[in-house]
Amino acid sequence: MASEDSTLISLVEKASEGDRRSVGRLLTLVERGGYSAEQVAEATYTLSGNSHVIGITGAPGAGKSTLTACLARDLAVSEYKPAVLAVDPSSPLTGGAILGDRVRMEEASEAGAFIRSMATRGHAGGLALAVPGMVRVFDAFGFNPIIIETVGVGQVEVDVASAADTVVVVVTSGWGDAVQANKAGLLEIADLFVVNKADRPGASDARRDLELMIDLSQITGQATRRPDIVMTTATEGEGLDEFTKAIFEHRELLFGGEQISIRRSKRWKAEVRSRLDYLLSEVAKESIENLEEKKSSSPGSVAREIAENLLKKDEL
Amino acid sequence: MSKKENAPIRIVLAKLGLDGHDRGLKVVARMLRDSGMEVVYLGLRQTTEMVVTAVEQEDADAVGISMHNAGHLTLAPRIVKALEDAGLDVPVVVGGIVPESDLEAMAEAGVAGVLGPGSSAEDVATCVREAVAARGE
Numbered sequence: 001m002a003s004e005d006s007t008l009i010s011l012v013e014k015a016s017e018g019d020r021r022s023v024g025r026l027l028t029l030v031e032r033g034g035y036s037a038e039q040v041a042e043a044t045y046t047l048s049g050n051s052h053v054i055g056i057t058g059a060p061g062a063g064k065s066t067l068t069a070c071l072a073r074d075l076a077v078s079e080y081k082p083a084v085l086a087v088d089p090s091s092p093l094t095g096g097a098i099l100g101d102r103v104r105m106e107e108a109s110e111a112g113a114f115i116r117s118m119a120t121r122g123h124a125g126g127l128a129l130a131v132p133g134m135v136r137v138f139d140a141f142g143f144n145p146i147i148i149e150t151v152g153v154g155q156v157e158v159d160v161a162s163a164a165d166t167v168v169v170v171v172t173s174g175w176g177d178a179v180q181a182n183k184a185g186l187l188e189i190a191d192l193f194v195v196n197k198a199d200r201p202g203a204s205d206a207r208r209d210l211e212l213m214i215d216l217s218q219i220t221g222q223a224t225r226r227p228d229i230v231m232t233t234a235t236e237g238e239g240l241d242e243f244t245k246a247i248f249e250h251r252e253l254l255f256g257g258e259q260i261s262i263r264r265s266k267r268w269k270a271e272v273r274s275r276l277d278y279l280l281s282e283v284a285k286e287s288i289e290n291l292e293e294k295k296s297s298s299p300g301s302v303a304r305e306i307a308e309n310l311l312k313k314d315e316l
Numbered sequence: 317m318s319k320k321e322n323a324p325i326r327i328v329l330a331k332l333g334l335d336g337h338d339r340g341l342k343v344v345a346r347m348l349r350d351s352g353m354e355v356v357y358l359g360l361r362q363t364t365e366m367v368v369t370a371v372e373q374e375d376a377d378a379v380g381i382s383m384h385n386a387g388h389l390t391l392a393p394r395i396v397k398a399l400e401d402a403g404l405d406v407p408v409v410v411g412g413i414v415p416e417s418d419l420e421a422m423a424e425a426g427v428a429g430v431l432g433p434g435s436s437a438e439d440v441a442t443c444v445r446e447a448v449a450a451r452g453e
């Protein structure tokens with residue numbers, strides 16, 4: 001491990017001097033998990049906490065990459081040093097993935113944005129563990145803001161939302177049915193809605209539906225702050241100024257008061273929670289492997305017995 | 317720092333310049349995904365610089381270039397050299413239309429493998445896997 005440690009120190013040093021290849025290597029170490037990931041986490045934790053983290057989610061094809069690309073490009077052209085973490089699903093069958101978000105991000109990349117693609121890699125809690133760690137690597141080496149792009153499906157969405165300061169949900173005119181089932185979830189996480197593909201028929205209906213949905217949730221008191229809605233045609237560059245402005249406004253709202261510390265403390269807890277879940281599931285896995293079936297004991301009672309024994313352990 | 321065995325291979329796939337034949341590249345992307353790799357797909361109209369930047373930021377294990385416009389003898393060595401100059405120790409594999417008489421020159425230029433029309437999914441995956449394994453030694 002000693003040589004790994006010294007490699008790590010030199011990677012961190014070079015990354016602080018602006019070496020992007022070292023940043024790329026550190027991201028890989030975090031993504032892979034295990035000992036090195038924990039070392040990187042320790043090395044970057046105290047250096048981080050300064051960057052604004054934006055999560056962009058929504059159904060496949062809604063225009064997340066196009067919007068992310070425009071935002072990252074515009075920020076890179078002005079005084080910012082943005083990074084993008086673009087998450088795509090792994091194939092559940094083979095574990096492989098096609099990460100295609102970079103295709104739309106050429107201009108952003110040329111303008112200086114750091115773009116990293118990642119796959120969800122199926123393993124339980126993997127994304128919840130890796131994403132905050134990778135965001136922290138960007139944060140520690142001065143990337144700001146950090147934009148996470150992810151497909152809007154179930155747990156992935158929630159994991160990413162809990163890693164971001166500002167959550168943008170992208171919908172299009174056909175969004176109704178797809179999103180219906182998950183309405184409450186979306187409203188809970190969204191700080192800003194974007195109705196993209198405003199050039200298509202039905203966009204203003206989509207906006208109206210959204211307004212209604214938000215009205216309802218305001219009455220029932222689910223949401224605290226009314227999320228803004230902006231209309232964009234990302235491919236034509238229309239509405240992008242409003243989009244950027246809305247994101248900056250949310251940032252001001254957060255960083256101007258104590259909102260940010262509330263949100264960060266939620267993020268911190270969510271991360272402890274997912275790390276705890278992971279540790280516990282690992283020990284659970286171990287205990288199950290050596291378990292022999294006892295017909296006389298119910299599965300529930302055996303599980304309880306194992307848990308009780310585990311809790312008496314000194315070290316995981 | 318040693319690569320962890322169970323992590324999937326990450327490969328950057330691109331076509332350079334104005335060569336518009338991207339059907340093969342799309343097929344190869346699926347083949348590699350189905351063999352368990354993570355494919356960072358760059359697609360058409362890439363420059364050498366764009367490929368180098370992608371390898372650096374994505375920390376890729378390999379680069380795959382698809383070539384159908386007879387530019388391989390200039391473009392492939394250029395990519396190999398640019399990666400070397402950037403200190404990126406990753407193999408380059410090439411597919412598409414490369415006449416047999418050019419295979420030697422490609423190998424001399426440091427191209428790790430060349431595949432042509434009709435290559436099976438297994439050929440493609442094996443080519444990439446062997447190229448990556450050879451670098452790791």
Ligand code: B12
Pocket residue numbers: 334335336337338339340341343344379380381382383384385386409410411412413431432433434435436440443444
């Ligand atoms: C379809 C096709 C087109 C389509 C392309 C559609 C598209 N979006 O891809 C269209 C009609 C647009 C087209 C146009 C032209 N074409 Co054309 N085209 C073909 C054709 C018939 C098939 C190519 C194809 O898609 N094959 C199917 C795929 C799956 O196979 P593949 O690409 O070979 O890929 C396999 C392997 O090579 C390998 N592989 C490929 N890439 C990679 C990458 C990696 C990393 C790895 C590991 C493996 C790998 O694995 C794949 C799976 O087996 C070929 C002839 C042929 N038999 O190859 C000519 C051919 C490639 N075209 C040719 C020419 C000349 C042209 C034009 C210049 C014609 C003209 N005068 O206008 C234009 C150029 C357009 C441009 N901007 O580049 C010539 C090229 C000659 C040369 N290089 O010396 C060919 C060889 C025809 C010929 N015999 O003359 N073409």
Ligand SMILES: Nc1nc2c(ncn2[C@@H]2O[C@H](COP(=O)(O)OP(=O)(O)O)[C@@H](O)[C@H]2O)c(=O)[nH]1
Pocket residue numbers: 058059060061062063064065066067104196197198199200232233234235236
């Ligand atoms: N008509 C129209 N098409 C768009 C718009 N924004 C994105 N697209 C297209 O929608 C497709 C999916 O976009 P992408 O950004 O990749 O979506 P993602 O899957 O959410 O990342 C692409 O073909 C885009 O060009 C828009 O505002 N109007």
Ligand SMILES: [Mg+2]
Pocket residue numbers: 064065066101149
């Ligand atoms: Mg996308």
